[in-house]
Amino acid sequence: MKSHSSTLLAEVRSFRQNHPDVRYVDLIALDIPGHFYGKRYPVEMLEKVAAGGPLKLPQNAVLLGVQGGLFKIGDYCFNDGDPDANRRLVPGTLKPVSWESQPLGQMLITSDGTQAPIEFEPREVLAKVLERLHHKGIHPVVAFELELYLFDKQLDNGLPQFARDPLSDDADDQPNLHIERLSRFSEVLDDMAQTAKDQGIDITVITAELGPGQFEINFGHLDDGLRAADWAALFCRSTRGVALKHGYRASFMAKPYLQFPGSGMHVHVSLYDGAGNNILAAHQQQPLRHAVAGCLELLPHCMPIFSPNHNAFRRLGGTVNAATRASWGFEDRDACVRIPESDPRNLRIEHRLASADANPYLVLAAILVGLEHGLDAKREPIAPLNDDRNSGTDFPLEMLEAVRAMQHQAVLRDKLGAEFVDVYCENKRQDHLAFQQEINTREYRWFL
Structure with missing residues (x-):
């Protein structure tokens, strides 16, 4: 001490x-x-x-x-x-x-x-999961990817406006993946990246995403899961501040536009033993299949973590690369659990379901519990999407159903902590009910 x-x-x-x-x-x-x-x-x-x-x-x-x-x-x-x-x-x-x-x-x-x-503090929940894995000789290596939107600083009657292109002063209202968008918004993006690095965060790749004013930021891989989640949390805080300084709003809201892609939190996880060997690659990748099966089995019960609010459920299914069923696949971005092409040393899963505004500590904890459960149970997964495009199991698509699915799941209560699960589910239930306590203009238009 x-x-x-x-x-x-x-x-x-x-x-x-x-x-x-x-x-x-x-x-x-x-x-x-x-x-x-x-x-x-x-x-x-x-x-x-x-x-x-x-x-x-x-x-x-x-x-x-x-x-x-x-x-x-x-x-x-x-x-x-x-x-x-x-x-x-x-x-x-x-x-x-x-x-x-x-x-x-x-x-x-x-x-x-x-x-x-505090049993229900998000960082403590993740710390306990990591400690248990370390005692089992399992050492995760983790990297987060976060998608975000830039909006104009001024709202229009409470609604977001497209970010203004600093070169033309026109709204950046064209969805694209063009590299030129990185140049047009380079001043604010460079400041975001440098500010993150000043916070000790390893920023790697920046991508212009499909939505108007949408970008993805990748972080370096870490053998410290707590620090990896710290990076994701701190990046959101600094990025919002930097954006305001440049006349924009940065938002990690899951689905700000119905007609454009939502923003996700993608998490890459590989598992190593004490000698540095990739556990997932052993025995012709059989542990990888077991780990995937565990993730998919628990995924429907973790939806309040992966989609933590009403808006986050809007992101699922309607547009690019956002699944509505628990699925997996090799090099398949339609899958919730994607296996990127890599050599055995770097074999990993990419968990793609969580929304960008989810709690990174809890998202990582839920993913690791799924992997741990799969390695313990040693079950075979369902067919990958590469073999069957209809493969997948249903998961809840609204909050109250999701909370019911999570609250009494035995593995989650054991591995995440029963006190945390009860507190978290009630917090989500109460937030959802509070959200419903407002009559919007559409309701009057439909029913008045």
């Missing part, structure tokens, strides 16, 4: 020396819906925390709904006295914030690794 505190204290002091104009640091963590919450600390107080001083925030901040409200979930929120819970600083995440008008820093905090972790 003393060595750990010394490392953190050295990190804070180095930061202060390199950024003497920074007076405050945002200490942030991701809640269940995937939003950051936290506190803004004077940098001198951060030194005390790094030296081993207490860091407490309300436990129930993790339970906030999409709009920030608290729901009654069991005894939480209204019958528990709203207790504080200990958090700790995440080493290596103290970085400058360049998109704000005043000098600022930020640093991740978490309850995992404390004496009493």
Whole structure:
């Protein structure tokens, strides 16, 4: 513990020396819906925390709904006295914030690794899954890919407008995959990439996607699943800030336009043993088939994680490369679980179902539990799409059905934690019901 505190204290002091104009640091963590919450600390107080001083925030901040409200979930929120819970600083995440008008820093905090972790904190859920896999001699290597849309900064009666082409000042309203779009929006894209790198995030490939103003960002592969999910979460935060600075809105909303493709979170995962051998490639790739079978078996029960809101379900099925059934295939982007072409050393799955606004910690945890379950059960998967284009099993396509499918699934309750599953499902159920408590203009037009 003393060595750990010394490392953190050295990190804070180095930061202060390199950024003497920074007076405050945002200490942030991701809640269940995937939003950051936290506190803004004077940098001198951060030194005390790094030296081993207490860091407490309300436990129930993790339970906030999409709009920030608290729901009654069991005894939480209204019958528990709203207790504080200990958090700790995440080493290596103290970085400058360049998109704000005043000098600022930020640093991740978490309850995992404390004496009493919060069972339903997303980062803690993933940490427990990774710890169990490590005890089994399984070491994941992970890479995220995130799709996003750029919109004009100004909304039109609350509706998004196409991003303005900075060269012509016209709306970028033509869906395409042209490389020229990267050039036209290079100023904001370059700033997004550089800002991410300043946060310690390894940005690799940037692609102009099919939708108007849509892009995909790839991250480097990591043998630390927690850090990989940290990267995805922090990238969303910095990218929104950079976009506003350039006169745009960056959104990871799953389906902002009905007529154009939605935005997904694609996760590449390979599994290695302690000697560095790719587990999935062993025995003529039989473990790969078992892992795929496990993913597909649990996928219908993980839909509240992969599609965490009403809008995310709109993304499924209607347009390019978005499945409506649990399926797999080699080099097939219509599949939920794609096996990219690779050599045995780099054999991996690409899980393509999650929406871009899903919680990266929970998405990765659910994928890893599926892989683990498949390796344990050793079942054969259904036929790949390469052999049968109709292959696949149904999964829920609306939230309340999805919550029912998740809440009582025995493997998920065991591997993700029964307390987490109950809390998460009730949070999603309450968010969905709250979303329904508004009569929109279409309802009046149809039924008045």
